[in-house]
C-alpha cells in the first residue's frame with residue numbers, strides 16, 4: 328500500500344468537496360502528488376463520496392500508469408497530470424462543477440477581482456481558459472484541457488492565481504496540498520457567487536483598487552510578490 332499518508336490526505340480532501348457543498352452526485356475530484364516518490368493519488372471515477380476510503384484511492388505515476396487500485400482513475404486524470412508535470416509548486420488539484428463558477432465558465436468569462444474576499448486568495452481576476460477546438464476535443468480532451476490552462480499560467484507564480492475556469496466546462500483549483508486546493512476551490516465558488524450578485528446590483532462596478540488588492544494579497548502571501556509578477560518560488564508565508 329503505497330503512499331498511505333497521501334492516500335488519506337486525498338481521501339479527506341475529496342470528502343471535503345461534499346462538506347463544503349461543491350459537488351452534486353460525483354461531479355468533482357481531488358488529487359495529490361508526492362514528488363519525491365513521483366506518485367499521484369486521485370479519486371476513482373464515478374464512485375460516490377460515501378463509498379470512498381483511503382484504500383480505494385487510485386495511485387499513478389506521473390505518466391498516468393495505474394500502480395495501485397482496482398478502480399478506474401477519475402476521467403479528469405490527464406488534466407491533473409498536465410498541471411503536476413508543468414507546475415512544480417502544485418501539490419494538489421481539484422476539479423468541480425460548482426454551480427456559480429461553472430456558470431462563469433460556460434459564459435466564457437473570467438471572474439473579476441471586485442473585493443477583498445477575492446484579493447485575499449487571488450492576485451487578480453480568475454481567468455477563463457478558451458474553449459477547446461474540434462481537434463483538441465477529438466484527440467485528447469482531458470490532456471488538452473490542461474494545456475489550454477497552461478496558456479494562462481506563468482509557471483513560477485501558479486500559486487498567485489490558484490485556479491482557473493475552462494470555457495464550456497467548469498473550474499479547476501490547485502494549491503500546495505490537496506487540502507489547500509480544496510480551500511481555493513471553495514473560494515472560487517464563493518467569489519463567483521459574490522461577483523455574479525455584485526454585477527446584478529451594479530453592472531458598471533469597477534475592479535478592486537490595486538493598492539487594496541496588493542495589501543490584502545501580500546498580507547496573506549508574503550511581501551515579495553508584485554502584481555502580475557511573483558518571486559521565482561511561492562512567497563514565504
Ligand SMILES: O=C(CO)[C@@H](O)[C@@H](O)COP(=O)(O)O
Nearest residue numbers: 353354355356372373401402
Ligand atoms: O467533467 C466531468 C463531467 O462533465 C467530470 O469531471 C465529473 O463527472 C467527474 O468525473 P469522475 O467521476 O472524476 O471521472
